[in-house]
Amino acid sequence: MRKSAIAAAFVLVPLIPIAASGHLNPFLTEARSAVHPPGHFGAQLVLTPNEQRFAEALISEPRLPEALAVDSVRRGSSVAAVLIFQGCATDRSGKCDVVADFSVISPSGREMSGGSGALWSDAPVPGGLHLGNASIGLSFGDDDPVGRYHVIATVTDKVSGRQLMFDTPLTLSE
Template structure:
C-alpha cells in the first residue's frame, strides 16, 4: 500500500482531464484500485484513521503525507476513502457523483456496506484531485474470519453517466 501512497502523492498535482497521468504527463494504466473513464477518475484507499487522513488532506502541506494501510487486526477497523477528478457539472454547474460500497469476505460472500454522495457541488479546479465526501468504515471483531477481504466501490457520475468500479484488498489478521 506504500507504493499506492507514493503514487497518490506523485499524482496529487497532476490529475488531468485525460485519465491518470504520471509526473512526466504520461497516462498511467488503470489498476484495480485506480480507474478512469475519459476525464473521470477514481482511486480507493484504506486508512486506519479517517479523521487524521482528512485533516492531513485538508492541510496546507503540499504534498501531504497521507497514512494508508492494507491490513487490520481483529478488534480494529479501517475506512475506505475515494479520491477522484473530472466530474461533470449539470446545467446548474453542480456535479452529482455517488457511490456504493461492498465488502467481500474471504469465502466470497458479498455484503452491501453503504452508499452515499462522493461529491455534490461545483467541480474542483482543473488538474486537482478531490477527496470524496462519503466513506465506508468497517470493524472486525473476534467472531470475524481472518484472511483476505475485498472492498469494492461502484462510483457513478450521474450527470455524465460514467461509472467506475474500484477494488482494494484488505488482510485481516489475529
C-alpha cells in the same frame, strides 16, 4: 451458524476540497502535481485507520505518508474506506452528481453491502482532487475470519454516465 462481527457502516465525511490535482495511486505517495486533461474523471479508493488525519493530510501536504493508507488490519481494529476523485461533469446548474456504492467481500466470498450515497453534489473544485462525502467504516471482531477481504466501490458520475469500479484488498490477521 456463527454471526460475524464485521460491521460496515455508511457515513458521511466532511466536505473537504483539495487544492491540487495529481496522479492517484494505492498509497498516495506520489506528488499531487500532475495535470490531467479537462474532463478527466478519476478516483481512488483508499483504506485508512484514521479518516480525520487522512483528510487533514490530504489538504496540507504535497505527499502523503504511507502510514495513512493501509492494506492490512488486526482483529479488534477498524479502518475507513474513503474515495478521492476529480473531474466530475456538471449539469445545467453547474453542479456534479456523483454517487458511490460500497460492498465488502469476505475471505469465503460472502458479499456484504456497505451502503451507497452521494459522493459529490456540488460544483467541482477547479483543477483539484476532492475528498468524497461518502465513506464506509469497517470494524473487525474476534469472530471475523482472518484472510483477504475485498472492499468494493463503484463510483458513478450521473451527469456524464461514466462509471469507475474499485476492488481494494484488505488482509485481516490475528
